[in-house]
Amino acid sequence: xxxxxxxxxxxxxxxxxxxxxxxxxxxxxxxxxxxxxxxxxxxxxxxxxxxxxxxxxxxxxxxxxxxxxxxxxxxxxxxxxxxxxxxxxxxxxxxxxxxxxxxxxxxxxxxxxxxxxxxxxxxxxxxxxxxxxxxxxxxxxxxxxxxxxxxxxxxxxxxxxxxxxxxxxxxxxxxxxxxxxxxxxxxxxxxxxxxxxxxxxxxxxxxxxxxxxxxxxxxxxxxxxxxxxxxxxxxxxxxxxxxxxxxxxxxxxxxxxxxxxxxxxxxxxxxxxxxxxxxxxxxxxxxxxxxxxxxxxxxxxxxxxxxxxxxxxxxxxxxxxxxxxxxxxxxxxxxxx
Numbered sequence: 001x002x003x004x005x006x007x008x009x010x011x012x013x014x015x016x017x018x019x020x021x022x023x024x025x026x027x028x029x030x031x032x033x034x035x036x037x038x039x040x041x042x043x044x045x046x047x048x049x050x051x052x053x054x055x056x057x058x059x060x061x062x063x064x065x066x067x068x069x070x071x072x073x074x075x076x077x078x079x080x081x082x083x084x085x086x087x088x089x090x091x092x093x094x095x096x097x098x099x100x101x102x103x104x105x106x107x108x109x110x111x112x113x114x115x116x117x118x119x120x121x122x123x124x125x126x127x128x129x130x131x132x133x134x135x136x137x138x139x140x141x142x143x144x145x146x147x148x149x150x151x152x153x154x155x156x157x158x159x160x161x162x163x164x165x166x167x168x169x170x171x172x173x174x175x176x177x178x179x180x181x182x183x184x185x186x187x188x189x190x191x192x193x194x195x196x197x198x199x200x201x202x203x204x205x206x207x208x209x210x211x212x213x214x215x216x217x218x219x220x221x222x223x224x225x226x227x228x229x230x231x232x233x234x235x236x237x238x239x240x241x242x243x244x245x246x247x248x249x250x251x252x253x254x255x256x257x258x259x260x261x262x263x264x265x266x267x268x269x270x271x272x273x274x275x276x277x278x279x280x281x282x283x284x285x286x287x288x289x290x291x292x293x294x295x296x297x298x299x300x301x302x303x304x305x306x307x308x309x310x311x312x313x314x315x316x317x318x319x320x321x322x323x324x325x326x327x328x329x330x331x332x333x334x335x336x337x
Contacts, residue, residue, distance in 0.1 A: 002056040038076040044083035054093040060125040062250040073128040085143035096129040103261040111265045122254025154210030158188030163255040169295040172229035179260035185284035186210040207269040211281040214264040
């Protein structure tokens, strides 16, 4: 995402110079590159003279240790905000996710962009994103003259690997009985153009980015050709929690909420300044299905080809649920001994 934005800004006639900071040099030769850890206070000198900083150095990898992930994400954001303020940068753009609104059964469809953030820290990385937004709100008060813009993409697709993209790698789409999921996607290309709007100060404050409208679960199943497997809420959530607790899957039970309840959001603020998405929900879903073809994931855990073939379509899920139950029984037996 950072490299795509760097290339776009470097090609813009409205930008005089692009400074790119990363732990490795990228391929955009038109940018001035600095190799540096985003948590290093020395980053301040690299930012001197910049008007706008777009901070995209986040670790949301499902396989990363949660403590290390939070330390990197929160400290990195704090360092960038403090360094930017110290050298006179007047705007910092942060990128979080529409997940901060929370996935709840009583959510409006769509949510207004200024709706209350009701997410909790129960899903992968969402606690980090909420803390990043808190830092972003606090920074202008601590550093008068610094403005912070927050961009919240919906389900991000295009070279991404998240619990939500892995949902579409499963042999069956898990549907929790009684839930009403709604899907709103955002292609990385559209996120990059929205970030460009923010970098050029065509929009500020907090806003969402994604495709217009949304897809109901039945539409997703029809378009994807993947059938559902429906489970009672207690079974699905209980199994997800056990599987994560014993280390069989990287996704905590909180990730399931984002496939159960709606969290689609209006993108009216971008529309008001002339931005339009170049992708539709249907097109992004098709791109996602093409991207994940050949991958096999059950309950958030990637399976090798041999494992997936041996387990069969729905059998893999049954096997994982059975494993969780067996481990639980084994632990109870050990406690009795």
